[in-house]
Amino acid sequence: MGKMRGAIVVDTERCKGCEVCIVNCPTDTIGMAEEVNGKGYHYAYMKHPENCTGCANCAIVCPDGVITVYRVKTEK
Amino acid sequence: MGEIQLMKGNEAVAEAAIRAGLDAYFGYPITPQSEVLEYLTLQRPEERTGMVVLQAESEIAAINMVYGAAGTGKKVMTSSSSPGISLKMEGISYIAGAELPCLIVNVVRGGPGLGTIQPSQADYFQATKGGGHGDYRLLVLAPASVQEMADFVDKGMELAFKYRNPVMILSDGLIGQMMEKVELPQQKERVTEFDPSWATTGKTPDRERNIITSLNLDPEKQYEHNMKLQEKYARMKEDVMYETFDCDDAEFLLVAYGSSARICQKAVNVARSRGKKLGLLRPITLFPFPTEIIAKLSRQVKGILSAELNAGQMVEDVRLAVNGRIPVYHYGTPGGKIYSPDDILKAIDEKLMGGY
Amino acid sequence: MDIKEIIQPENLVHKRTPLMTDATLSYCPGCGHGTAHHLVMEVIEEMGIQQDTIGIAPVGCSVLAYDFMDIDMSQAAHGRAPAVATGIKRLWPEKYVFTYQGDGDLAAIGTAETIHACNRGENIVIIFINNGIYGMTGGQMAPTTLEGMKSSTTPYGRDAKQMGHPLKITELVAQLPGTYYVTRQAVHKAGNVRKTRKAIMKAFEVQRDKKGLAFVEIVSNCNSGWKMTPNESNEWMEEHMFPFYPLGDIKVEGKIVKDLLKELM
Incomplete structure (x- = not known):
């Protein structure tokens, strides 16, 4: 059985730091950056990238559409 | 000579609307202009020319149907009488602000308020000074005969498109209700090609999206828009008629x-x-x-x-x-x-x- | 496996629809409007109907929807979107026309236009965002504000005796013969987003098949108006809004599928 590995890319300048992605992430991948973007918002990032399965839950609930999701099936 | 008929002013407007190749009429009954909608529904314009005729749930809905339909770049009109025109004023202001062409017929009755159903010219200020909110003007045509009720439909539509501005035919209960001989215009074809530069025809890959709006939150832009409107209203002088x-x-x-x-x-x-x-x-x-x-x-x-x-x-x-x-x-x-x-x-x- | 190996074009599973413009959304952080916007545009992209679609933006928070949606759009006066949509659809019967309206717009000032467009069975889609408040003007009571719910004009909570009851307009329009598909959804959780996407798709298919009016309510949050964080507001919504505005299909293929009498009690 292959395992799903995923990754997200956050458009940090468009992120408003609402944290809706965090509660929608089933694998505790996402956290909020300590730093702020140009608008003063803390932005989402992969706090635990190894957890990501690429389920895209974070991206589809993101009101600002700032998350792009990638996924691969690994061999083991 | 064209076809001659004995008609009421209201009927002449309606017949002329079909013959001018209008695409739609949206209205609501009110005395003394209800014959416009009655005549149109009786004539089956959807079969004669494909013109859409719809009785709206209110004058407010009717003018907003006109707003939407005018935004598609087609030829649309509505008619009403004084209290109904007051209800339409919000929509008319939006139409003027969004620079859409359309024709509005006001068969004026006495006011203020519910007033009377007898003829009056008490809506001169409302028609010529804007009427709704904001600095805008309508181009106003004042027919004095049933013949002019018919003639001003096509003329009004032409001016509406020339300036991309609402045009009002300011009639009254006397001209709307009286019967006179009228020479009807020839049937015009409905236009099927539309100006894609501003109309909501569906965004194709070769152009930017078209937006019909009167909103400009930036005061600089709203100022510029207003000045452009004022320049347009000043330009209308070239079409003065007397x-x-x-x-x-x-x-x-x-x-x-x-x-x-x-x-x-x-x-x-x-x-x-x-x-x-x-x-x-x-x-x-x-x-x-x-x-x-x-x-x-x-x-x-x-x-x-x-x-x-x-x-x-x-x-x-x-x-x-x-x-x-x-x-x-x-x-x-x-x-x-x-x-x-x-x-x-x-x-x-x-x-x-x-x-x- | 290195992250860089995963982030490759061939592994892409989700990206923002190109039918949303590059403009930054004017909505507050966490507001469901943005999610709903993306869904509508994703459906239009998937159906390949961008050049055949005309949208109507209301007055309210989504007054600038046309800045974000890359389609031809018409802004409408407050509450008049269904009438504007009627005018467009009657002249472009082969094109897709939808309105996007909030609760104040659709269920207070525009009640007549809503009811009559539904009753005529105008072949349009209505997307109705219900967040129980007037967001743009600063959080005043809406027709959908819950009993006891605080707003800037019900600072002590909505008292039904004085201010009337919250209006379930979706259940109301479902009873009109002109509506073919009526549903209530949400966009705060991934599962809800997927359901709402399907619902919006179905609504546009109803329009394509000329079956009548399709009405999609999205119960959403207004964290600014409710004075909560986005996630708190979503929890509050589940706890308080959903019991009164239960999610799910109300009318499918022209037939009511819920016990409305029970719902209205």
Whole structure:
């Protein structure tokens, strides 16, 4: 059985730091950056990238559409 | 000669709308203009030309249907009478702000409020000074016959597209309800090609999206938009229309439009038969107002009487045109009461000629 | 496996639809409007109907929807979107026309236009965002504000005796013969987003098949108006809004599928 590995890319300048992605992430991948973007918002990032399965839950609930999701099936 | 029929003014507007190749009419019943919608539904315009006719749930809905439909770049109109036009004013302001072409017929009745169903010219201010909120103008045509009710549909639509601005036919219960001989225009084809530069036709890959809106939150942009509108309204002067009767040697002048002009024309005939040098100027466009000809005539005549079926509205524009050179008086009967040629002659004797 | 190996074009599973413009959304952080916007545009992209679609933006928070949606759009006066949509659809019967309206717009000032467009069975889609408040003007009571719910004009909570009851307009329009598909959804959780996407797709299919009016309510949050964080507001919504505005299909293929009498009690 292959395992799903995923990754997200956050458009940090468009992120408003609402944290809706965090509660929608089933694998505790996402956290909020300590730093702020140009608008003063803390932005989402992969706090635990190894957890990501690429389920895209974070991206589809993101009101600002700032998350792009990638996924691969690994061999083991 | 075209086809001749005996028709009510309201019916003539409706028939002319079909023949002018209009794409849609959205309306709501109100006396004294309900025949427009009645005639249109009876005529099956959807079969004659494919024109859409829909009775809306209110005047407000009807004018917003016009707004949406006009935004598609097609030819659309509505009609109503005074209280209904007041309800439409919000939508008319949006249409003017979004610069959409459309035709609005107002078969005016006496007001204020529910008023009366009798003819009146009390909506002159509302029609010519904007009517709704914001700095905007309608191009206003004032028919004085059933023939003009028919003719001004196509003319009005042409002007609406020329300026991308709502055009109002300011009629009244008298012209809407009376029957006259009318020569009907030839049937025009409905236009199927549309100007894609601004209309909501669906965004194709070769162009940016088209947005119909009157919103500009940035005051600089709203200012620029307003100045562009003002420039457009000023440009409308080139389409000013009026008619003169016996003005060449006139010593006194009547200014009257629509129904009132018909009564005044008779008064001029009677005055002339009595040797009095009375003339009549009939503004056909109320906006743009025929300011220049009135200014010119004010250098020739000794006084002007603005005769209106209201408490004195157009008289203000006449005075602005005359600019104090000669006395300008108002005579009128507000509230749906109609004066006779004799009433006019009496008013001229009392106010203008002073026993002349 | 290195992250860089995963982030490759061939592994892409989700990206923002190109039918949303590059403009930054004017909505507050966490507001469901943005999610709903993306869903509508994703459906239009998937159906390949961008050049055949005309949208109507209302007055309210989404007044600038046309800045974000890359389609031809018409802004409408407050509450009049269904009438504007009627005018467009009657002249473009082969194109897709939808309105996007909030609760104040659709269920207060525009009630007449809403009811009559539904009753005529105008072949349009209505997307209705219900967040129980007037967001743009600063959080005043809406027709959908819950009993006891605080707003800037019900600072002590909505008292039904004085201010009337919250209006379930979706249940109301479902009873009109002109509506073919009526549903209530949400966009705060991934599962809800997927359901709402399907619902919006179905609504546009109803329009394509000329079956009548399709009405999609999205119960959403207004964290600014409710004075909560986005996630708190979503929890509050589940706890308080959903019991009164239960999610799910109300009318499918022209038939009511819920016990409305029970719902309205």
